[in-house]
Amino acid sequence: MATEAEILEETRKIRRLQVVVNLVMSTLAQCDLPIEEASEMIAATRRFALTLFPGKERAFDLIYRPRFQRLLAEKYRLV
Numbered sequence: 001m002a003t004e005a006e007i008l009e010e011t012r013k014i015r016r017l018q019v020v021v022n023l024v025m026s027t028l029a030q031c032d033l034p035i036e037e038a039s040e041m042i043a044a045t046r047r048f049a050l051t052l053f054p055g056k057e058r059a060f061d062l063i064y065r066p067r068f069q070r071l072l073a074e075k076y077r078l079v
Contacts, residue, residue: 013052020048021064028071035076042068 002010024045028038045068049060072078 017049017052020045021067025067025071028068028075035072038072038076042072 024041046060050057
């Protein structure tokens with residue numbers, strides 16, 4: 001059973017990741033970056049997520065990758 005301190009730490013990490021993902025999504029939507037730079041921002045966000053949650057690559061790919069892919073497809077008219 002997790003302690004209250006562990007639960008609070010996990011909640012803090014989740015919130016931090018949500019803020020970063022939302023900030024990157026907003027930046028990508030509003031700025032005219034080349035697709036290479038946008039892709040690097042997404043990769044950096046994934047690396048950040050994995051520093052907070054090591055070994056959770058699959059969770060990131062299931063939760064956040066589709067959101068980023070939709071945004072890139074819409075913004076850069078990818079098929």
